[in-house]
Amino acid sequence: MTAGPSDKDGEDDGGIGDAGIATKTKSKTQKPPLYKVLLLNDDYTPMEFVVHVLERFFGITHDQAVDIMLTVHKKGLAVVGVFSFEIAETKVTQVMDYARRNQHPLQCTMEKE
Numbered sequence: 001m002t003a004g005p006s007d008k009d010g011e012d013d014g015g016i017g018d019a020g021i022a023t024k025t026k027s028k029t030q031k032p033p034l035y036k037v038l039l040l041n042d043d044y045t046p047m048e049f050v051v052h053v054l055e056r057f058f059g060i061t062h063d064q065a066v067d068i069m070l071t072v073h074k075k076g077l078a079v080v081g082v083f084s085f086e087i088a089e090t091k092v093t094q095v096m097d098y099a100r101r102n103q104h105p106l107q108c109t110m111e112k113e
């Protein structure tokens with residue numbers, strides 16, 4: 001079967017006139033999965049420490065860091081950023097290690113988008 005306007009991948013789609021030959025293949029361009037990095041609230045980590053962590057590991061401005069910290073404080077959690085698996089994993093590890101070294105219970109996790 002000839003690929004029409006709705007047959008965007010140009011592959012045989014099992015239409016009339018194709019003699020039932022299965023030729024469908026996987027699309028070549030696959031978007032990599034993205035992961036949200038989440039910061040969680042707790043009752044003990046000082047606000048200034050959270051702001052410092054956000055500036056240090058996420059390369060955001062002081063004002064953006066204050067906004068995110070306050071969102072976490074009020075709502076319980078917030079998305080800090082969206083990254084590839086490896087970058088997200090590195091951010092989570094950096095935040096968790098830094099919080100632990102400074103004896104704060106701050107929690108950071110990641111979740112597939």
Ligand code: TYC
Nearest residue numbers: 040041042045046047072073
């Ligand atoms: N709730 C903390 C406080 O009142 C501040 C805080 C904000 C802690 C964000 C963690 O991810 C967090 N000191």
